[in-house]
Amino acid sequence: DAGITQSPRHKVTETGTPVTLRCHQTENHRYMYWYRQDPGHGLRLIHYSYGVKDTDKGEVSDGYSVSRSKTEDFLLTLESATSSQTSVYFCAISDAGVAANYGYTFGSGTRLTVV
Amino acid sequence: EDQVTQSPEALRLQEGESSSLNCSYTVSGLRGLFWYRQDPGKGPEFLFTLYSAGEEKEKERLKATLTKKESFLHITAPKPEDSATYLCAVASPNSGSARQLTFGSGTQLTVLP
Numbered sequence: 036d037a038g039i040t041q042s043p044r045h046k047v048t049e050t051g052t053p054v055t056l057r058c059h060q061t062e063n064h065r066y067m068y069w070y071r072q073d074p075g076h077g078l079r080l081i082h083y084s085y086g087v088k089d090t091d092k093g094e095v096s097d098g099y100s101v102s103r104s105k106t107e108d109f110l111l112t113l114e115s116a117t118s119s120q121t122s123v124y125f126c127a128i129s130d131a132g133v134a135a136n137y138g139y140t141f142g143s144g145t146r147l148t149v150v
Numbered sequence: 151e152d153q154v155t156q157s158p159e160a161l162r163l164q165e166g167e168s169s170s171l172n173c174s175y176t177v178s179g180l181r182g183l184f185w186y187r188q189d190p191g192k193g194p195e196f197l198f199t200l201y202s203a204g205e206e207k208e209k210e211r212l213k214a215t216l217t218k219k220e221s222f223l224h225i226t227a228p229k230p231e232d233s234a235t236y237l238c239a240v241a242s243p244n245s246g247s248a249r250q251l252t253f254g255s256g257t258q259l260t261v262l263p
Binding site for chain 1: 154184186191192193194195196199237239250251253254255256
């Protein structure tokens with residue numbers, strides 16, 4: 036998707052290893068989000084950021100941490116990967132300004148498999 | 151806590167057979183209801199935002215409507231390229247300073263030629 040890229044697109048990792056997913060935007064949007072998508076659960080918010088070094092927890096934050104040292108980059112780290120973290124991870128951005136319609140722009144996703 | 155329920159989970163239509171997807175929501179005060187389209191292997195793509203009951207928006211064969219408890223996505227004379235998963239999401243005062251959205255599980259639409 037234009038303006039937002041996620042890397043890697045696919046990853047297989049072993050249980051207990053740390054994993055970092057990257058989200059990069061070129062839109063200079065203030066807000067960035069990490070969601071996971073699982074069958075039957077829809078999209079669930081993991082963490083979000085409302086500015087550089089400003090982050091907060093979402094609905095399913097256990098086992099995850101995030102960092103945002105620059106406006107354009109938002110990193111999601113699985114501190115010690117477990118099989119329950121096998122999922123598709125989406126990054127989204129929003130400017131959420133006065134005239135914004137709260138619509139997100141999503142990245143293409145990272146498919147993570149923990150074996 | 152905001153809740154969003156979409157039905158049906160899956161829908162198969164013949165090309166040209168019009169139908170509707172449902173999104174029921176429970177929020178403390180709706181600040182916006184959003185429809186997204188998601189194709190396999192891709193991220194959701196924004197379609198519409200609705201803010202108040204009675205509002206309607208259209209885009210090609212799609213029309214979204216909103217009441218105080220639910221939204222409908224009407225698909226008129228669908229084509230195979232309309233096949234996708236359609237997601238509904240809400241924003242409310244619970245959404246916080248970062249405007250987090252709460253999503254439903256989606257309706258997987260298949261349009262057969």
